[in-house]
Amino acid sequence: MEQFVMNTKVYMGSSCLDKIKDLPVTKAYIICDPFMAQSGKVNWITELLQEKGSSYEVFSEVVPDPTIEVVSKAIGGMKCFGPDAVIALGGGSAIDTAKAASHIYSQMGNERLFLIAVPTTSGTGSEVTNFSVISDPQAQAKYPLRSDSMVPDAAFLDPRFTVSVPPHITADTGMDVLTHALEAYVSTNAGDFTDACAEKAVRLVWNYLARTVEEGNDMEARTHMHNASCLAGVAFNGASLGLCHSMAHALGARFHFPHGRSNAILLPHVISYNAGLEDAGEQIACGRYVAIANMLGIAAGTDKATVHGLVRHIKNLMNKIKIPQQITDLKIDKDEFEQAVREMAEKALADNCTLTNPRVPTVEEIETIYRKLCKGG
Numbered sequence: 001m002e003q004f005v006m007n008t009k010v011y012m013g014s015s016c017l018d019k020i021k022d023l024p025v026t027k028a029y030i031i032c033d034p035f036m037a038q039s040g041k042v043n044w045i046t047e048l049l050q051e052k053g054s055s056y057e058v059f060s061e062v063v064p065d066p067t068i069e070v071v072s073k074a075i076g077g078m079k080c081f082g083p084d085a086v087i088a089l090g091g092g093s094a095i096d097t098a099k100a101a102s103h104i105y106s107q108m109g110n111e112r113l114f115l116i117a118v119p120t121t122s123g124t125g126s127e128v129t130n131f132s133v134i135s136d137p138q139a140q141a142k143y144p145l146r147s148d149s150m151v152p153d154a155a156f157l158d159p160r161f162t163v164s165v166p167p168h169i170t171a172d173t174g175m176d177v178l179t180h181a182l183e184a185y186v187s188t189n190a191g192d193f194t195d196a197c198a199e200k201a202v203r204l205v206w207n208y209l210a211r212t213v214e215e216g217n218d219m220e221a222r223t224h225m226h227n228a229s230c231l232a233g234v235a236f237n238g239a240s241l242g243l244c245h246s247m248a249h250a251l252g253a254r255f256h257f258p259h260g261r262s263n264a265i266l267l268p269h270v271i272s273y274n275a276g277l278e279d280a281g282e283q284i285a286c287g288r289y290v291a292i293a294n295m296l297g298i299a300a301g302t303d304k305a306t307v308h309g310l311v312r313h314i315k316n317l318m319n320k321i322k323i324p325q326q327i328t329d330l331k332i333d334k335d336e337f338e339q340a341v342r343e344m345a346e347k348a349l350a351d352n353c354t355l356t357n358p359r360v361p362t363v364e365e366i367e368t369i370y371r372k373l374c375k376g377g
């Protein structure tokens with residue numbers, strides 16, 4: 001049996017935040033990253049809670065790629081405060097911290113808390129997914145936790161929050177959206193419902209990502225990218241992801257660069273691999289990439305030539321938004337990278353996202369893809 005579940009009530013647009021007053025929140029634990037507290041953006045929410053007569057406490061110690069330690073601290077704060085709702089405000093790191101902390105808090109015998117997500121980057125789609133990605137710095141690993149109880153009850157896509165996102169983070173997170181949509185589209189779990197969301201997300205990224213990077217105040221572009229991020233989240237929540245994410249988790253955990261950027265630099269190479277562009281491998285995903293390419297107006301004779309065209313266009317987009325394409329541009333030493341390749345490949349192979357990749361990789365094939373990051377091209 002196939003099913004498509006969408007549990008999150010999604011509010012969107014620049015005046016949507018007001019609706020928070022209608023939700024069952026009397027005692028809110030707000031989880032955000034330090035920027036949201038320091039910049040005063042958290043006040044946009046606390047003022048509404050005050051008007052509603054709700055009490056709140058702010059936990060603003062979220063770190064990028066949230067760790068087990070930060071999640072534990074947030075749980076400690078919840079235990080002291082005793083909230084009936086959690087509001088996550090921030091990028092994927094804040095939302096994932098809130099999701100994991102709320103989940104574990106309820107597993108400890110407390111009632112499940114009403115969960116609200118207010119994303120401030122247009123990237124992860126975490127506001128609608130049942131994933132939370134938590135890092136273990138000692139093991140140099142990132143673990144995607146998955147539980148339907150972590151799906152937020154409500155999400156507010158207010159693009160005003162994203163205007164302050166600097167160009168390089170706008171670029172990285174925007175490429176995360178594209179990767180989510182493309183991986184969901186070629187996933188072995190893809191279906192008509194997830195395809196619809198993935199296709200729309202790809203179109204929106206194609207039309208608006210470069211604009212948001214070039215002109216951060218372009219509200220039309222920001223709004224569409226924020227919607228694209230959520231739509232891609234809906235797509236991959238239903239269809240899951242693929243090898244690019246597995247490899248990005250291992251790469252990001254080992255070399256500590258942003259999730260969106262890890263995905264971006266791997267994406268062209270994973271598409272080439274999945275479509276069998278450089279070998280005589282299975283071509284299971286080739287037709288799916290051709291369909292996306294055609295939707296974007298890219299057609300070049302044979303199927304493989306069309307997928308080559310898609311890869312070229314993605315690289316052009318990355319150049320335009322100034323995303324590096326080689327690990328040396330990311331200030332990673334080539335020898336150190338080479339030493340890490342085997343271990344990263346093993347972790348990527350074991351990552352759950354690999355299960356729905358359209359081509360079943362071997363550890364050696366994953367190593368080969370990692371090594372392409374040293375050659376550029």
Ligand code: NAD
Nearest residue numbers: 064065091092093120121124126129131133161164165259
């Ligand atoms: P992030 O949350 O780590 O934020 C990146 C940086 O942007 C931080 O320094 C943050 O302070 C800053 N920032 C956020 N919003 C801002 C704003 N409005 N203005 C200025 N600065 C702002 O980045 P992200 O890419 O949104 O999230 C990445 C995390 O999400 C990773 O841990 C990744 O593994 C995870 N992730 C989760 C899912 C999921 O479904 N749960 C999906 C993809 C990725």
